[in-house]
Amino acid sequence: MVAIVAVAENWGIGKDGQLLFSIHQDMRRFRTLTSYMTVIMGRKTLESLPGGKPLPKRRNIVLSSRMEPTEGVEIAHNIEEILSLLADDPAEEIYVMGGGQVYAALLPHCEKVLLTKVYASPEADAFFPDLDADPAWKIESESELLEEDGLKFQFIDYVRA
Numbered sequence: 001m002v003a004i005v006a007v008a009e010n011w012g013i014g015k016d017g018q019l020l021f022s023i024h025q026d027m028r029r030f031r032t033l034t035s036y037m038t039v040i041m042g043r044k045t046l047e048s049l050p051g052g053k054p055l056p057k058r059r060n061i062v063l064s065s066r067m068e069p070t071e072g073v074e075i076a077h078n079i080e081e082i083l084s085l086l087a088d089d090p091a092e093e094i095y096v097m098g099g100g101q102v103y104a105a106l107l108p109h110c111e112k113v114l115l116t117k118v119y120a121s122p123e124a125d126a127f128f129p130d131l132d133a134d135p136a137w138k139i140e141s142e143s144e145l146l147e148e149d150g151l152k153f154q155f156i157d158y159v160r161a
């Protein structure tokens, strides 16, 4: 399992149910990597997607204690149910795509984190765990510093130390 996330300098990832940033290059990379794969998200992240609809061309698994399955959405009521839904998943990769609660719950099952570090510090109410403060994780590779609309960012891959 691989977590994919865009974080601010303070590890913030969202505010009021929405993303902190809209970086086209980052969105494109997300779409390229996750298309035809399986994505796992929390109920609140599903609700934040356009029309509250699942992502096309991907198997969408949503973690919720109370939601019913809808078209294109499989529901897991807890972590164990996710693992059993994934047992016979033929996808090449399983991506954990947020939000804060789901990253925290599934990080122990992830072998890699594909992180977009955005060099800005907007106010946030959802966060990703600080991997730099966790000796279990180390940086495997980082891109050059990129920029879009005056916002500097970098792709950083973390693996288990």
Ligand SMILES: NC(=O)c1ccc[n+]([C@@H]2O[C@H](COP(=O)([O-])OP(=O)(O)OC[C@H]3O[C@@H](n4cnc5c(N)ncnc54)[C@H](OP(=O)(O)O)[C@@H]3O)[C@@H](O)[C@H]2O)c1
Pocket (backbone or CB within 6 Å): 004, 005, 006, 007, 012, 013, 014, 015, 016, 017, 018, 019, 020, 041, 042, 043, 044, 045, 046, 048, 063, 064, 065, 066, 067, 076, 077, 078, 079, 097, 098, 099, 100, 101, 102, 103, 105, 126
């Ligand atoms: N920057 C990024 O890369 C990124 C990516 C995705 C999302 N986000 C942002 O993150 C924020 C949302 O994060 P969030 O933490 O508030 O919500 P979330 O993780 O998307 O969803 C939380 C919901 O997931 C369900 N859930 C979580 N853990 C569970 C468990 N162990 N068992 C059963 N159900 C579980 C619960 O649904 P029920 O209440 O239905 O039981 C819970 O209310 C938004 O601002 C969004 O824009 C950012």
